[in-house]
Amino acid sequence: MAYYTAETAGDWDAYCELMSVPRRKLLMEVYDESDVPVPAEPTPEDCAKSMAKDRARPKGTGHTYQVVGEVSEVPESMDHPPGVGVWVMKEYTLDGERGRTLEAVLMVQDGDKWLVDNEADNPRADEPTTSRRLVAILS
Structure with missing residues (x-):
């Protein structure tokens, strides 16, 4: 449940640590609207930066x-x-x-x-x- 708790809290460092490399890559490709290419094997840090700028939304x-x-x-x-x-x-x-x-x-x-x-x-x-x-x- 830590994965969902981190997502809800906007704790992108913890959220990205709890997903596989292919999952991080997929989410970055889907949500990162910058022109920066997504690394072949994104680190949790790469993912967290991407999520922080592109996933600001009401969380309930x-x-x-x-x-x-x-x-x-x-x-x-x-x-x-x-x-x-x-x-x-x-x-x-x-x-x-x-x-x-x-x-x-x-x-x-x-x-x-x-x-x-x-x-x-x-x-x-x-x-x-x-x-x-x-x-x-x-x-």
């Missing part, structure tokens, strides 16, 4: 996070290594409205740490196959 209040269901083995697929998948229920209040999302999360082991490598809440048909596959494995 009263966030809670809970792992629901069983942990499942997830085999290697496309550009994601094997790992474990879990469902995380996120609840929050934003603009006075209570909200809830359920996300499938792929975690991969890196030494003695477990890092977030992929997240998917309700992938559309046009989203990457790995997101749909992760949801299917955990469902």
Whole structure:
């Protein structure tokens, strides 16, 4: 849950430390609107700088996070290594409205740490196959 807590708090150093190199690269490619090329293997520091300038947004209040269901083995697929998948229920209040999302999360082991490598809440048909596959494995 430290990953989500760091994101909610805008603690980009901690947030980026808790994700795999491919995840950092993907988020930087998606959210960094500068003209600076994204490094092939971005460090947590590269990621944190990018997130700090490009992810300022309302975060809501009263966030809670809970792992629901069983942990499942997830085999290697496309550009994601094997790992474990879990469902995380996120609840929050934003603009006075209570909200809830359920996300499938792929975690991969890196030494003695477990890092977030992929997240998917309700992938559309046009989203990457790995997101749909992760949801299917955990469902």
